[in-house]
Amino acid sequence: xxxxxxxxxxxxxxxxxxxxxxxxxxxxxxxxxxxxxxxxxxxxxxxxxxxxxxxxxxxxxxxxxxxxxxxxxxxxxxxxxxxxxxxxxxxxxxxxxxxxxxxxxxxxxxxxxxxxxxxxxxxxxxxxxxxxxxxxxxxxxxxxxxxxxxxxxxxxxxxxxxxxxxxxxxxxxxxxxxxxxxxxxxxxxxxxxxxxx
Numbered sequence: 001x002x003x004x005x006x007x008x009x010x011x012x013x014x015x016x017x018x019x020x021x022x023x024x025x026x027x028x029x030x031x032x033x034x035x036x037x038x039x040x041x042x043x044x045x046x047x048x049x050x051x052x053x054x055x056x057x058x059x060x061x062x063x064x065x066x067x068x069x070x071x072x073x074x075x076x077x078x079x080x081x082x083x084x085x086x087x088x089x090x091x092x093x094x095x096x097x098x099x100x101x102x103x104x105x106x107x108x109x110x111x112x113x114x115x116x117x118x119x120x121x122x123x124x125x126x127x128x129x130x131x132x133x134x135x136x137x138x139x140x141x142x143x144x145x146x147x148x149x150x151x152x153x154x155x156x157x158x159x160x161x162x163x164x165x166x167x168x169x170x171x172x173x174x175x176x177x178x179x180x181x182x183x184x185x186x187x188x189x190x191x192x193x194x195x196x197x
């Protein structure tokens with residue numbers, strides 16, 4: 001009888017040791033995994049979950065800043081940056097800059113050039129020079145400038161400007177077909193005369 005009690009105690013002790021070892025091994029495996037969660041208690045008694053791991057690098061865009069700024073040049077900024085953030089990178093306006101001639105809240109596009117006019121300098125039409133001649137920038141052109149395109153009258157020009165104000169800048173030239181009244185045939189007539197840069 002004494003042997004059975006001793007044997008039972010050994011079995012119970014063995015089971016407890018096995019549970020402790022397996023529990024410790026399970027915890028070690030879970031804590032060493034990548035992307036494991038750390039639960040932090042906050043003073044109010046709630047807990048927050050934090051992912052452990054590397055944060056992804058933001059997508060970057062490259063923009064050329066020229067004109068009446070202290071440090072013109074080519075700058076890289078996170079996608080979605082605005083003109084005022086580019087101006088900060090270029091150390092701000094120079095003393096002769098026309099602050100009112102540029103929309104500082106406008107989002108930037110990769111590969112575009114931002115020109116800051118000087119006081120008294122006439123704002124040039126929203127065109128971009130290229131090897132095939134001048135193209136109208138549909139992201140910057142006024143309704144009057146847009147009427148220079150074939151098939152774009154006052155009504156359609158105003159619709160382009162309204163669309164741009166409501167939906168943001170065009171990301172590609174073919175997005176102009178999202179504007180009411182501009183179909184494939186009109187787009188084919190103007191596609192080599194427009195740009196988004």
